[in-house]
Amino acid sequence: MSKTVIELNNISKAYQLGQIGTGTLSRDIERFWLTKVLGKEDPFLKIGETNDRTSKGTSDIVWSLKDINFKINEGEAVGIIGRNGAGKSTLLKLLSRVTGPTTGEIKVKGRIASLLEVGTGFHPELTGRENIFLNGAILGMRKKEISRKLDEIIDFSGVERYIDTPVKRYSSGMYVRLAFAVAAHLESEILIVDEVLAVGDAEFQKKCLGKMGDISKGQGRTVLFVSHNMASVQKLCTKGILLENGIVKSNGIIQDVVNDYLAVSKNSSEELIDVKKRKGNGNLKFIKGEIKSKNIEFVESFNSMIIKLEYDLNENININQFRIDVGINNFMGDRVAWISSSNINNKFDIADKFIRFEIKNLPLAPGDYSCNVYAEVNNEIADWITEVLFFNVAEKDYYDSGKLVPKNQGSILLDYNIIS
Amino acid sequence: MKNINPSHNWDLIIKGKTSLFDVRFNDLWHYRDLLLLFVKRDFVSFYKQTVLGPLWFFIQPIFTTIVFSFVFGKLAGIGTDGIPQYLFFLSGITAWNYFSDCLTKTSTVFRDNVNIFGKVYFPRLIMPLSIIVSNLVRFAVQLLLLLFMMGYFYLNPVKGTSFSFSNGIFLFPVIVLLMALLGLGIGLIITAITTKYKDLTFLVTFGVQLMMYGTTVIYPLSEVPTEYRKFIELNPMTGIIEAFRYAFLGKGEFTLWSMGYSTCVTLVLLTLGILIFNKTEKNFVDTI
Numbered sequence: 001m002s003k004t005v006i007e008l009n010n011i012s013k014a015y016q017l018g019q020i021g022t023g024t025l026s027r028d029i030e031r032f033w034l035t036k037v038l039g040k041e042d043p044f045l046k047i048g049e050t051n052d053r054t055s056k057g058t059s060d061i062v063w064s065l066k067d068i069n070f071k072i073n074e075g076e077a078v079g080i081i082g083r084n085g086a087g088k089s090t091l092l093k094l095l096s097r098v099t100g101p102t103t104g105e106i107k108v109k110g111r112i113a114s115l116l117e118v119g120t121g122f123h124p125e126l127t128g129r130e131n132i133f134l135n136g137a138i139l140g141m142r143k144k145e146i147s148r149k150l151d152e153i154i155d156f157s158g159v160e161r162y163i164d165t166p167v168k169r170y171s172s173g174m175y176v177r178l179a180f181a182v183a184a185h186l187e188s189e190i191l192i193v194d195e196v197l198a199v200g201d202a203e204f205q206k207k208c209l210g211k212m213g214d215i216s217k218g219q220g221r222t223v224l225f226v227s228h229n230m231a232s233v234q235k236l237c238t239k240g241i242l243l244e245n246g247i248v249k250s251n252g253i254i255q256d257v258v259n260d261y262l263a264v265s266k267n268s269s270e271e272l273i274d275v276k277k278r279k280g281n282g283n284l285k286f287i288k289g290e291i292k293s294k295n296i297e298f299v300e301s302f303n304s305m306i307i308k309l310e311y312d313l314n315e316n317i318n319i320n321q322f323r324i325d326v327g328i329n330n331f332m333g334d335r336v337a338w339i340s341s342s343n344i345n346n347k348f349d350i351a352d353k354f355i356r357f358e359i360k361n362l363p364l365a366p367g368d369y370s371c372n373v374y375a376e377v378n379n380e381i382a383d384w385i386t387e388v389l390f391f392n393v394a395e396k397d398y399y400d401s402g403k404l405v406p407k408n409q410g411s412i413l414l415d416y417n418i419i420s
Numbered sequence: 421m422k423n424i425n426p427s428h429n430w431d432l433i434i435k436g437k438t439s440l441f442d443v444r445f446n447d448l449w450h451y452r453d454l455l456l457l458f459v460k461r462d463f464v465s466f467y468k469q470t471v472l473g474p475l476w477f478f479i480q481p482i483f484t485t486i487v488f489s490f491v492f493g494k495l496a497g498i499g500t501d502g503i504p505q506y507l508f509f510l511s512g513i514t515a516w517n518y519f520s521d522c523l524t525k526t527s528t529v530f531r532d533n534v535n536i537f538g539k540v541y542f543p544r545l546i547m548p549l550s551i552i553v554s555n556l557v558r559f560a561v562q563l564l565l566l567l568f569m570m571g572y573f574y575l576n577p578v579k580g581t582s583f584s585f586s587n588g589i590f591l592f593p594v595i596v597l598l599m600a601l602l603g604l605g606i607g608l609i610i611t612a613i614t615t616k617y618k619d620l621t622f623l624v625t626f627g628v629q630l631m632m633y634g635t636t637v638i639y640p641l642s643e644v645p646t647e648y649r650k651f652i653e654l655n656p657m658t659g660i661i662e663a664f665r666y667a668f669l670g671k672g673e674f675t676l677w678s679m680g681y682s683t684c685v686t687l688v689l690l691t692l693g694i695l696i697f698n699k700t701e702k703n704f705v706d707t708i
Binding site for chain 2: 015016028093094096097098099100101104105106107108109110111112114116117120121123125126130133134137138139140142143166
């Protein structure tokens with residue numbers, strides 16, 4: 001039986017919303033008086049609620065993580081998954097000791113190295129070689145340990161020719177390669193990796209994933225991997241932990257957890273009426289958005305996807321011109337596609353107060369996406385909301401071959417065939 | 421899951437509530453290489469792509485000395501204990517600069533490094549300690565300037581002035597350590613408080629400047645009217661600067677009592693600083 005290397009007991013983390021500044025001193029004194037002197041429970045933590053950012057809370061304390069309990073055994077590769085804001089990053093921060101938990105305790109056996117970012121502490125004026133030492137030391141390596149592995153690191157990075165050039169002259173790809181090379185050669189028993197691997201070119205990404213596979217399977221070290229990318233999580237990890245609104249939703253064999261995750265992300269509709277961060281004069285105002293598939297429960301590649309937007313109109317104006325656009329972004333926030341009522345001939349009636357876009361054969365690769373919705377009335381911006389209507393495109397055996405398109409091979413899928 | 425060994429010996433336990441005295445000094449030792457690499461980084465990045473390079477270390481003390489000699493020596497006519505004016509001011513400035521650099525740089529350590537601190541863990545104290553050592557390099561270079569000037573005035577004596585090394589020079593390492601630790605202690609307290617209350621940041625540069633006038637940098641303690649002496653002596657830096665001058669130039673009111681007082685204040689502030697800093701480092705990323 002393998003032994004436990006990480007154990008979390010009732011871990012919670014509270015964040016204060018809004019401004020920290022004016023009023024904090026008096027509040028701190030009040031808090032100190034109540035908790036330390038009178039020995040009462042902390043009033044500012046008691047009124048907290050779970051982390052659901054869509055609904056407006058009554059207090060300005062929010063629990064990013066609430067009563068998290070789990071154990072990780074030696075040599076396991078655990079994928080931590082969840083939607084944006086589910087608490088994944090907070091959990092990583094706690095485990096890598098960047099910030100402390102509000103309550104509970106974390107017990108760790110062995111050295112932890114965490115990679116929340118590649119190239120932390122790189123100094124642009126220093127050469128590649130000097131930065132290897134600096135970055136390695138920041139990540140917890142001793143100097144002689146780095147010297148011993150220096151050749152290996154340089155070799156892995158593939159930037160040998162530039163190793164004595166200041167890194168400010170590097171291309172961004174070279175920079176990332178060098179940074180990952182340092183991290184990949186850490187000798188810690190536990191490795192925590194954030195989605196940082198989603199950088200660099202496809203070939204290098206493959207190399208990184210291969211290296212991570214080596215670390216967990218070949219060398220028997222424990223790996224915690226946080227990602228949105230279900231394919232790489234499934235490939236690398238044996239176990240999974242699904243977080244939702246700061247609580248552990250499911251925990252177990254990776255395939256089960258991934259299925260739970262996909263089930264959560266089916267057919268979502270979202271209220272847009274209360275979104276505060278929006279631009280526009282309000283002559284047209286989105287109230288609700290819905291993303292669904294025509295015949296099955298969730299959105300998948302090469303199936304239909306319907307985006308329905310409901311809106312309100314200002315009745316007091318004459319509408320001469322209007323259009324509604326939807327921009328689709330990938331999880332990195334990069335635009336992958338754009339659809340608009342303006343470049344389609346079969347007009348819809350603006351007075352219907354809803355619009356439905358149908359995408360017949362969705363060519364998007366599996367992963368998480370979000371939308372920007374935009375409306376224009378009489379050549380003025382009426383409403384514009386960014387980063388809403390999150391949806392997940394599920395994995396599917398698109399080509400009926402039992403094989404999937406490898407991850408990192410682009411974000412669109414083509415309907416192709418081999419002809420004679 | 422059952423543990424083989426129920427009394428598991430964990431290497432690390434992270435808790436929500438920790439004791440104030442939970443400072444991990446052995447962690448600090450493990451990261452000693454990092455400290456030196458930070459020092460190297462500071463030094464290299466300072467002079468890379470500058471024309472004059474390390475010469476910049478000299479320019480500030482030279483010009484300050486000239487200005488001080490003119491304003492306080494010539495115009496105000498403040499006595500200098502019979503030491504050549506340039507030497508008097510230069511010695512004060514060299515020592516004071518080291519202290520004030522240590523203080524001001526450590527006082528912004530959390531804000532300046534929030535990017536690194538927010539991404540990776542290493543004992544946060546490494547950062548301020550590396551600042552102290554980096555400044556030590558700079559101080560050593562400026563000390564060479566002082567020694568050079570002493571050589572010059574030894575060969576070209578100014579009438580009515582005299583100076584010489586004294587046996588206080590053996591205390592030199594202690595004096596430097598006191599300056600560093602006092603600056604570090606105050607800096608740590610300030611940086612910890614400013615993660616939440618930013619107001620203090622505005623006070624630092626200004627406060628350090630005012631504090632200089634309350635220290636015997638531009639006047640010797642012997643020139644202070646007796647009714648104000650008590651206040652000047654209360655300043656822990658006074659004893660240190662006087663001792664520094666006594667060590668190098670043989671003048672100044674060096675007493676064991678004042679050194680003892682400065683040492684006590686330094687130790688108290690340093691301990692307080694380390695404790696507060698240590699308490700703050702765990703969660704400062706959330707509030708800064």
